[in-house]
Amino acid sequence: MEKRMKALLAFYQSLTEQPLAPSEAACHREKLLTKIQFMQHERLVHLIVTVLFALLTVLTLFTNLFLLQPLLLVLFVLLLILLIPYIRHYYILENGVQKLYEYYDKLEALSEKEP
Numbered sequence: 001m002e003k004r005m006k007a008l009l010a011f012y013q014s015l016t017e018q019p020l021a022p023s024e025a026a027c028h029r030e031k032l033l034t035k036i037q038f039m040q041h042e043r044l045v046h047l048i049v050t051v052l053f054a055l056l057t058v059l060t061l062f063t064n065l066f067l068l069q070p071l072l073l074v075l076f077v078l079l080l081i082l083l084i085p086y087i088r089h090y091y092i093l094e095n096g097v098q099k100l101y102e103y104y105d106k107l108e109a110l111s112e113k114e115p
């Protein structure tokens with residue numbers, strides 16, 4: 001997903017830097033809106049997964065503090081190791097979608113210009 005987001009951002013950055021006809025900008029804007037919707041769905045799914053992993057990690061930590069079980073400490077470390085890539089992935093998705101919003105606004109402004 002990270003490669004796809006980077007490719008998408010690179011494409012729309014180069015697209016918004018070149019002169020476009022209003023009709024062409026409107027066509028690209030509609031395609032971008034569909035891609036934004038897909039990325040928003042992906043972002044929501046990863047937010048739910050990340051929050052669940054964070055809750056499990058904190059719950060495991062607190063349970064380990066009360067029960068003092070070595071296996072719970074191992075589980076906590078494993079969950080923490082998994083949580084870090086989830087946070088990084090969600091961070092990339094969130095920032096990528098925010099950047100796509102900016103490109104959408106630029107394409108919208110280009111599509112409203114008079115020829």
